[in-house]
Amino acid sequence: MDTMDKSKFDDVNTFETISDDRVAGFEGLNEQETRALEKRLVRKVDIHLISALFLIFIFNILDRSNIANAKLGGIAKDLKLTGTQYQTAVSIMFVGYLLGQIPSNIILTRVKPSRYIPCAIFLWGGISLATAGVKNFTGLMVIRILLGLAESPFFPGALLLISSWYKPIEIAPRVAVVYCGNTIANGFGGMLAAGILGGLHKANGLEGWRWLYIIEGAGTILAGLLAFFLLPDFPNSGQQKWLTEQEQRFAIWRLAEAANHEEDENGTVKQGLKDAFTDPKTWILVFMQVCLLTSQTWTYFFPSIVKTLGYNTIITLLITAPVYVFGFIVSLSNAFVAMRTSRLAVLIMWPAMLDIVGNIMVIKGHTTPVRYTGMFFMCAGSFAAFNVIQAWIASTIPRTRTKRAIVYAFVNLMGNTANIYGAYFFPDSDAPQYEQGGIILSSFAAAEICTAAFLAYILYRLNKKAEKEEESDGQPRYRYLW
Numbered sequence: 001m002d003t004m005d006k007s008k009f010d011d012v013n014t015f016e017t018i019s020d021d022r023v024a025g026f027e028g029l030n031e032q033e034t035r036a037l038e039k040r041l042v043r044k045v046d047i048h049l050i051s052a053l054f055l056i057f058i059f060n061i062l063d064r065s066n067i068a069n070a071k072l073g074g075i076a077k078d079l080k081l082t083g084t085q086y087q088t089a090v091s092i093m094f095v096g097y098l099l100g101q102i103p104s105n106i107i108l109t110r111v112k113p114s115r116y117i118p119c120a121i122f123l124w125g126g127i128s129l130a131t132a133g134v135k136n137f138t139g140l141m142v143i144r145i146l147l148g149l150a151e152s153p154f155f156p157g158a159l160l161l162i163s164s165w166y167k168p169i170e171i172a173p174r175v176a177v178v179y180c181g182n183t184i185a186n187g188f189g190g191m192l193a194a195g196i197l198g199g200l201h202k203a204n205g206l207e208g209w210r211w212l213y214i215i216e217g218a219g220t221i222l223a224g225l226l227a228f229f230l231l232p233d234f235p236n237s238g239q240q241k242w243l244t245e246q247e248q249r250f251a252i253w254r255l256a257e258a259a260n261h262e263e264d265e266n267g268t269v270k271q272g273l274k275d276a277f278t279d280p281k282t283w284i285l286v287f288m289q290v291c292l293l294t295s296q297t298w299t300y301f302f303p304s305i306v307k308t309l310g311y312n313t314i315i316t317l318l319i320t321a322p323v324y325v326f327g328f329i330v331s332l333s334n335a336f337v338a339m340r341t342s343r344l345a346v347l348i349m350w351p352a353m354l355d356i357v358g359n360i361m362v363i364k365g366h367t368t369p370v371r372y373t374g375m376f377f378m379c380a381g382s383f384a385a386f387n388v389i390q391a392w393i394a395s396t397i398p399r400t401r402t403k404r405a406i407v408y409a410f411v412n413l414m415g416n417t418a419n420i421y422g423a424y425f426f427p428d429s430d431a432p433q434y435e436q437g438g439i440i441l442s443s444f445a446a447a448e449i450c451t452a453a454f455l456a457y458i459l460y461r462l463n464k465k466a467e468k469e470e471e472s473d474g475q476p477r478y479r480y481l482w
Contacts, residue, residue, distance in 0.1 A: 026253055027246070038254060041247045045165050045232070048242055050174050052230035053158045056121060057181030059220040060154055062189050063128040063147065064093065066212055068300050069193035072313050073201075073209035079136055084424065089140050090300050091423035096148025098413045098420075104153040105160055105409035106269055109402055114231040117157055121224030124150035129217025132210040156409040159390055163404060164234050167255065168395035168481060169342055175387035176335030180328040183383060186299060187324025192216075194317035234401075272402030281396050282407050284455045288348070289389060289415030291448035295355055295382040295441045297422025301434075306375070308432035309368050319372075327379035334384040335391075342481050344392045345456035348385040352445040352452075355381025359445075363438035381445070395481040396459065418444075456482040 026034050067075070067090060076086050108116060127147045134140045162174050193212055201208035232240055235251040243251065276282055298305065302323075307316045330351070338347045354377050361374025397407045425437035459482035466477035 026250055037247070037250055041243070041250055041254075042166070042170070044242060044247070045251075046174070048230055048232050049161060049165060050177055052227055053161070053178045054181050056117075056154065056223055056227055057158070057178050058185045059121075059125070059216070059223045060151060061182050061185035062216045063124060063220055064151060065186060065300060066128075066189060066193065066216055067144075068303050069190060069197070069317065070209035070212055072303050072307070072317065073193070073197040073212065074207060075209045078207055078209070079134065079140060081137055081140075084427070085137050087423040087427070089137070089144055091420040092141055093144040093148040094416050094419040096145040096150075097152050098148075098416055100149050100152030101156050101409040101413045102406060105156045105405040106272075106402070108153065108157045108160060109405050112233050112237065113157060113161055114228070114233050117153060117231055118224045118227040120150060120153040121227055122221055124154075125217050125220030125224055127217075128220060129214055131213040131217070132206070156405075156412045159393075159408045159412070160401075160405045161232075161234070162390075163394040163408070164255075164401060165232070165251065166394075168391060169339060171394050172338040172344075172387050172391035173332070173335040175390040176332045179383070179387050180332060183324040183328040183331070183379075186302070187321040187328075190303065190317040190320040194314045197317075198314050269402060272400060272406050275400075275403045276397075276406040276410060279397070279407075281455070281458070282410065284451060284458070285389070285393055285396065285407070285411050286414045288448055288451040288455065289411045290418055291444045291451060292348075292352075292382070292385055292389060293415040294418035294422055294444040295352070295448065296386075297418055297425055298378065298382070298437065298441060300419070300423060301426040301437075302375075304428070304431070305362070305426070305434060308434075309372060323375050323379045326376045327383045330380035331384045331387060335387045338388045338391060344388050344395075344481050345452045347388045348392075348452040349449045351381045351384035352448045353381070354384075355445045356442045357381070359438040359442045363433050363435045378441075382441075385448070392455075392481060396455075 026037070029037065071086060075081075081089070104120075124147055127143060127150050131140075131143050131147075134143055158178060159175070162171055162178070166174055192215075196212045196215060197208035200206075200211040203211065206214075232242070235248070235255070239245065239248055302320060303316055306320055307313070309316075309319075311319065334347055334351060338344055341347075358374045358377030358379070358381055362371050362378060365371040365374055393408060393411060394404065397404050425440055426434050430436055459480040463479050463482070466479060469475070470477050
């Protein structure tokens with residue numbers, strides 16, 4: 001059964017649902033009734049799952065990256081940071097973040113996500129708020145490590161939840177909507193920071209950057225409260241109150257159909273670990289994610305990069321927003337193209353090419369219009385492929401849930417190691433062009449292009465092999481998106 005036949009998706013015209021001719025036949029319903037049921041189900045899942053994850057991710061990125069805005073607000077001066085101590089404070093968060101991901105995702109397959117994830121949100125919100133009380137470099141290091149550990153359950157867990165409710169072809173636009181919380185947090189986070197740093201500095205004797213952590217940390221705790229009421233559990237983990245019994249059964253059925261009649265069972269942890277780490281496709285996905293996230297490491301220094309255009313701190317923070325808005329529009333558009341065409345490799349390769357062009361403009365340009373335009377290309381190029389890669393993981397590693405949970409966490413874990421070494425790509429001494437950082441990021445983007453082409457070739461060959469086996473014995477085989 002060719003689950004990835006492009007022609008079957010030609011009639012897609014809504015965000016709410018992706019259907020093919022296999023949806024007909026659920027519990028005696030005709031094709032029209034089944035399509036209507038699917039559309040209603042997917043819309044409900046979008047409202048409960050995607051809206052909640054989108055909101056949470058905004059605060060996730062704010063709490064993780066507001067140190068970049070705090071730097072412009074004087075945190076380095078107030079804490080007497082010297083040498084590379086700021087870069088170390090940026091990167092150390094990811095030590096805790098990476099260590100917690102695989103154990104957390106394994107735990108998530110055994111508990112209720114609707115309770116586990118909100119508890120993690122409360123915890124990291126409280127830690128972020130506590131950053132306002134830091135007095136020195138040592139305190140900053142401790143709080144950043146704890147923040148990383150507390151944040152580690154969220155993003156790999158969010159990807160696992162999305163892949164457990166949607167077909168592989170439906171995942172890219174959903175991840176794009178959630179991941180646009182990144183661009184919104186970074187863009188409008190700059191505007192929020194401009195207001196706080198400019199309006200609350202020395203209010204009640206506290207520096208503006210301390211108010212930044214207090215306000216954003218409190219917002220995260222509120223988001224965690226809302227998550228208790230919005231986040232769903234897995235489709236087969238019991239009746240969801242917001243679904244009818246028929247919709248609940250259909251949610252499980254349609255995903256089993258998309259995976260060639262294989263139900264999304266947990267499997268044992270031991271077998272899941274073995275299957276994940278012995279699958280060569282896992283390691284290719286890991287390397288591609290490393291390349292992509294390395295190309296994004298400019299985000300922790302973006303206010304400082306924009307500052308080299310010659311504007312004051314407030315203007316600098318404000319003009320970061322249009323760059324991220326453009327990145328969001330391009331990312332979402334790329335995701336919808338992925339949903340309609342199912343050709344994922346090219347939708348990873350062209351943004352990487354745009355990213356390279358943007359980096360060259362930033363490091364080689366000597367006028368504000370050229371360098372600022374390059375920043376738009378750099379942002380759009382480095383963000384637009386992310387959601388497509390997440391859809392590719394779900395298609396390439398469809399079953400079991402435990403294996404997929406481990407692969408998602410491992411890919412995200414290894415990819416985020418980029419934020420540890422990437423924190424040293426943009427030293428202040430390289431301003432204003434930051435040529436070293438631009439060359440390194442462009443090199444990783446080029447490697448990302450090659451890796452996507454290589455994986456596409458492998459999956460193409462596997463599909464051809466499956467076709468021959470079908471012709472031989474008449475049994476349907478799974479098809480990979482490439």
